[in-house]
Amino acid sequence: MKKKTILDLRAMKSKGEKLTWMTAYDFPMASFAEQAGIDMILVGDSMGMVVMGYEDTIPVTMDDCISHCQAVRRGAKNTLIVGDMPFMSYQVSDESAVINAGRFLKESGVDAVKLEGGRRMCSRIKAIAEAGILVCGHIGLTPQSSGVLGGFKAQGRTVESARELILDAIAIEEAGAQFLLLEAVPPEVTEFIVSKLSIPVYSIGAGTPCDGQLIICGDMLGMFQAFTPKFVKKYANIAEVTVNAIKEYCDDVRNLKFPEDKHVYHISDDISEFEKLFKEFE
Ligand code: KIV
Numbered sequence: 269m270k271k272k273t274i275l276d277l278r279a280m281k282s283k284g285e286k287l288t289w290m291t292a293y294d295f296p297m298a299s300f301a302e303q304a305g306i307d308m309i310l311v312g313d314s315m316g317m318v319v320m321g322y323e324d325t326i327p328v329t330m331d332d333c334i335s336h337c338q339a340v341r342r343g344a345k346n347t348l349i350v351g352d353m354p355f356m357s358y359q360v361s362d363e364s365a366v367i368n369a370g371r372f373l374k375e376s377g378v379d380a381v382k383l384e385g386g387r388r389m390c391s392r393i394k395a396i397a398e399a400g401i402l403v404c405g406h407i408g409l410t411p412q413s414s415g416v417l418g419g420f421k422a423q424g425r426t427v428e429s430a431r432e433l434i435l436d437a438i439a440i441e442e443a444g445a446q447f448l449l450l451e452a453v454p455p456e457v458t459e460f461i462v463s464k465l466s467i468p469v470y471s472i473g474a475g476t477p478c479d480g481q482l483i484i485c486g487d488m489l490g491m492f493q494a495f496t497p498k499f500v501k502k503y504a505n506i507a508e509v510t511v512n513a514i515k516e517y518c519d520d521v522r523n524l525k526f527p528e529d530k531h532v533y534h535i536s537d538d539i540s541e542f543e544k545l546f547k548e549f550e
Pocket of ligand 1: 310312313314315352411449451
């Protein structure tokens with residue numbers, strides 16, 4: 269499969285083909301996603317909650333993101349990868365935003381970066397885009413500012429909140445973002461935003477009127493056990509399969525059922541030669 273580019277994303281949008289997008293944080297998941305034919309991977313700062321055990325995404329650092337992006341790139345060489353800019357890697361200034369976005373591309377080989385926030389982040393988006401880096405905007409439920417939002421809450425459910433989202437979406441496109449992610453937004457508002465923009469707009473919990481869907485691997489595969497957002501469909505229960513497999517392994521070891529003869533290496537010289545060797549040490 270050939271790695272998609274922004275031109276493919278635009279072509280898919282104009283043909284009405286839905287893009288498939290999921291998160292991955294490590295080599296095996298990236299390689300599984302590529303084998304399954306996913307169009308795009310996000311190395312989200314959700315790694316903080318899904319694979320690092322934090323309660324939110326705030327503690328995730330640039331170094332964490334770079335090293336996870338490197339592993340994902342090794343696992344999915346032919347897939348378009350978006351690196352998620354962690355909290356405080358772009359909030360302080362346009363200059364630090366460009367430096368950190370550049371680090372992503374130079375040190376981990378991702379193809380694009382994503383950052384959260386609407387109009388207040390437009391000068392960052394503009395600066396990164398002007399440096400020649402593909403940028404994805406992200407509005408709606410923005411987990412890095414969940415404190416200000418009062419928790420992981422859907423956005424755009426009231427007219428006033430929808431107005432803010434529409435203004436943010438338009439400003440993000442004008443600032444130079446090449447695509448946009450809407451998180452936890454009612455489909456009616458999503459549909460209107462999509463009709464107002466010319467860039468591809470993707471959804472995580474924003475319904476079907478988008479150009480494609482994103483899902484978090486830990487949610488769709490049943491690996492993340494703390495909570496399941498309303499917008500998640502579970503396609504597997506890896507936690508259950510894994511716990512059962514480990515229980516079976518423990519059982520086998522305790523009851524001498526593992527390892528079996530087929531799991532050991534056999535000697536290649538005659539046993540009598542080994543007996544002589546062992547005698548030397550008696
Ligand atoms: O970090 C992430 O996976 C994200 C999604 C929640 C959109 O930003």
